[in-house]
Amino acid sequence: MTDGLDAVFNPRRIALVGASDRAGTMGRLLWDNLRDFPGEVVPISRSASIDGTRAYADLTEVPGDIDLAVIGAPADRVLGAIRAAAEKRVRAAVVLTAGFAEIGADGARLQEEVVAAARAGGVRLVGPNCFGVQNCDLPLNASIAPGAPAGDERGGISLVTQSGSYGMAVHALGLDEAMRFAKVYAAGNKAEISDAETLAYLRDDPATRVVCLLLESITDPREFFAQARRTTAVKPVIAAVTGRSAAGKRAALSHTAAMASDTAIRDAALEQAGVVRASSGLAMLDAAKLLAAQPIPAGGRVGIVTNSGGLGVELTDLLDVEGLEVPELSPALQADLRRLLPSYGSPRNPVDMTPIWSRYAELYPALVDVLARSGEVDIVIPILLARGGSPEVVEGLAATVAAMRADGNDVPVYGCWVAERSRQPQADALQEAGVPCLPWPERTAAAAGAAHRCASALGRDPSIPAARETPVLPPDTDLTDPVQAREYLASAGIDTAPVAVCTDADGAVAAARRLGYPAVLKVVHPALSHKSDVGGVRVGLSDPAAVRQAADYLLALRSGARVLVQRQASGVEFVVGGLRDPGFGPVVMVGLGGTTVEVLGDVQFAVAPVDAGHAEAMLRSLRGAALLDGVRGAEPVNAAALADLMVAVGDLLVGVPEIAEIDLNPVLATAAGVRPVDWRIVHRDDSTPGEQKADQNCPDEGK
Numbered sequence: 001m002t003d004g005l006d007a008v009f010n011p012r013r014i015a016l017v018g019a020s021d022r023a024g025t026m027g028r029l030l031w032d033n034l035r036d037f038p039g040e041v042v043p044i045s046r047s048a049s050i051d052g053t054r055a056y057a058d059l060t061e062v063p064g065d066i067d068l069a070v071i072g073a074p075a076d077r078v079l080g081a082i083r084a085a086a087e088k089r090v091r092a093a094v095v096l097t098a099g100f101a102e103i104g105a106d107g108a109r110l111q112e113e114v115v116a117a118a119r120a121g122g123v124r125l126v127g128p129n130c131f132g133v134q135n136c137d138l139p140l141n142a143s144i145a146p147g148a149p150a151g152d153e154r155g156g157i158s159l160v161t162q163s164g165s166y167g168m169a170v171h172a173l174g175l176d177e178a179m180r181f182a183k184v185y186a187a188g189n190k191a192e193i194s195d196a197e198t199l200a201y202l203r204d205d206p207a208t209r210v211v212c213l214l215l216e217s218i219t220d221p222r223e224f225f226a227q228a229r230r231t232t233a234v235k236p237v238i239a240a241v242t243g244r245s246a247a248g249k250r251a252a253l254s255h256t257a258a259m260a261s262d263t264a265i266r267d268a269a270l271e272q273a274g275v276v277r278a279s280s281g282l283a284m285l286d287a288a289k290l291l292a293a294q295p296i297p298a299g300g301r302v303g304i305v306t307n308s309g310g311l312g313v314e315l316t317d318l319l320d321v322e323g324l325e326v327p328e329l330s331p332a333l334q335a336d337l338r339r340l341l342p343s344y345g346s347p348r349n350p351v352d353m354t355p356i357w358s359r360y361a362e363l364y365p366a367l368v369d370v371l372a373r374s375g376e377v378d379i380v381i382p383i384l385l386a387r388g389g390s391p392e393v394v395e396g397l398a399a400t401v402a403a404m405r406a407d408g409n410d411v412p413v414y415g416c417w418v419a420e421r422s423r424q425p426q427a428d429a430l431q432e433a434g435v436p437c438l439p440w441p442e443r444t445a446a447a448a449g450a451a452h453r454c455a456s457a458l459g460r461d462p463s464i465p466a467a468r469e470t471p472v473l474p475p476d477t478d479l480t481d482p483v484q485a486r487e488y489l490a491s492a493g494i495d496t497a498p499v500a501v502c503t504d505a506d507g508a509v510a511a512a513r514r515l516g517y518p519a520v521l522k523v524v525h526p527a528l529s530h531k532s533d534v535g536g537v538r539v540g541l542s543d544p545a546a547v548r549q550a551a552d553y554l555l556a557l558r559s560g561a562r563v564l565v566q567r568q569a570s571g572v573e574f575v576v577g578g579l580r581d582p583g584f585g586p587v588v589m590v591g592l593g594g595t596t597v598e599v600l601g602d603v604q605f606a607v608a609p610v611d612a613g614h615a616e617a618m619l620r621s622l623r624g625a626a627l628l629d630g631v632r633g634a635e636p637v638n639a640a641a642l643a644d645l646m647v648a649v650g651d652l653l654v655g656v657p658e659i660a661e662i663d664l665n666p667v668l669a670t671a672a673g674v675r676p677v678d679w680r681i682v683h684r685d686d687s688t689p690g691e692q693k694a695d696q697n698c699p700d701e702g703k
């Protein structure tokens, strides 16, 4: 499936459609940018030649094979160019031209025609409306940015960006910050090649060591999830997702659906797939810079070397927020450090040499070296303040890090740069030497945190658990009927509280006697789905008279109402639910439940199927996770049973396409086990499409 992308990144012969020698035109810019490409670039132009190179009026006239068509011609000529490419059996096209889906309905129609022509002819298509692509190894610069990022230097960062301006900005940053890129891919309107394919290609691309994704939407989300899971197991994937929409909530047929905004599911899926989120494009590139320039950290223990107590403390606090630890060092290591430090320095962590600038050039490298070789930290961060950013310090640090690597020491070293601007040349020199620097503790900590999270995903088992077999839904099942729904759930291994549904008060009294006191009575009526909202749940009924009175009341709520009788149970109230997301497919949810789910908002989502391990991890991620362990003398909850229930709900969604949503709310959880006392299954046919996803912030999702 990545064959088309191979033609995009590694073409042997290119046709430039819309080539021009007129200054200031797109055709000229692309022609100039393709100059360094080692293979032949054939201009397709109305002119007879470009800069003395013979041009052809149409792609079909070019003799010999063309692997890649780079198209910068005006929008009205793109369709013709794609048809010609198809006829010529060109493997891929990069369409930089704008004026497609991004401008409205007319553009969208044209885009559809272009995609149809490409698909019909087997031409894989990048864009349209994109900044272009680069492969720094060839080099290939089929983009509108002059030169490769960081000039001739190539490296391990590959960037996929939806936004062209971000591509330009990254170029600038690459040049300024000695960042080394492997490939840049601007996806533009993403009309044909999916994000999943791009990711799969970069996973298998040996030149790519770190993948950066700047996403506004995700195409083919479920496949993307699967590919991302496989990719993050072998190389870091960092994503900045922009353009979050505030809305995106579904109409609330179930509590699960009410909680499931597009953003919530997407965020959960990315996390589950091991994709590390960055708060912005810049934060993403900061993390990539650390990961690409230094070895991947083996753990989360950080050693800090500073000449300022204040900055050391701030960095420690910020690292803590990122889940990194600045551990107190062992007495033996402290003794070693103390021998190097001035008497008033501190060998605890942060290791503080104090402003003894006469000794900076000696102390910074020596302290970094001792920490890195101690085995007590996984990352070393020297804070380079004032004269800490001198040429001598920088040279010493570069030499120390080089010596560590020569000795096989893989502890990454990240510079936290807080020296004045006039010292910038030293920061540049340190980065050129391969030790990345980030300004100030805040950016340094965020990037180190992201690097650590990427490292945690590496080596994980990328396989998606298998869902167990689920019983087919008998076609005549009425899922709105609590007894029929209960029986179906039981057949799928989900045990719910016993019930009796009665049509009169005598029946309710008899049922309560059978099921046991105290009793709970609930109204049953297809129009009264959320029963407590209409006063349709009566709890704490301790004798037949109370049951009779409650039954009379509930039966009178609506004509045709029946009454459900249960025994009152106790336990911590959780919600376990599932739904079918248009993009990510079956999803499970768990949260603190009952009638206050939406108010508490303490829920976790995951793409189904999930295994018990992931289900337990979701439970542990709840803000209220302490309730699992029992608070205020309560016994701990049987978390394993709750996790099994989540697994079963996920499997049911995966296995039974007729089910749109499931709500088990509440599930009463105790030490003994878990029991749903209320359940709601929404049949696909009952969830009208308009209600499924009120606001799509990702127009590409769910096709």
Ligand code: ADP
Residues within 6 Å of the ligand: 497, 520, 522, 529, 530, 531, 532, 533, 537, 539, 566, 567, 568, 569, 570, 573, 593, 594, 595, 665, 666, 677, 678
């Ligand atoms: P709905 O969600 O339609 O309003 P529920 O059946 O979930 O109705 O009941 C609402 C609340 O009543 C539950 O969240 C729970 O607190 C309580 N409740 C319902 N059934 C029982 C039961 N069998 N034992 C204890 N509490 C119950």
Ligand code: MG
Residues within 6 Å of the ligand: 594, 665, 666, 678, 679
């Ligand atoms: Mg309920």
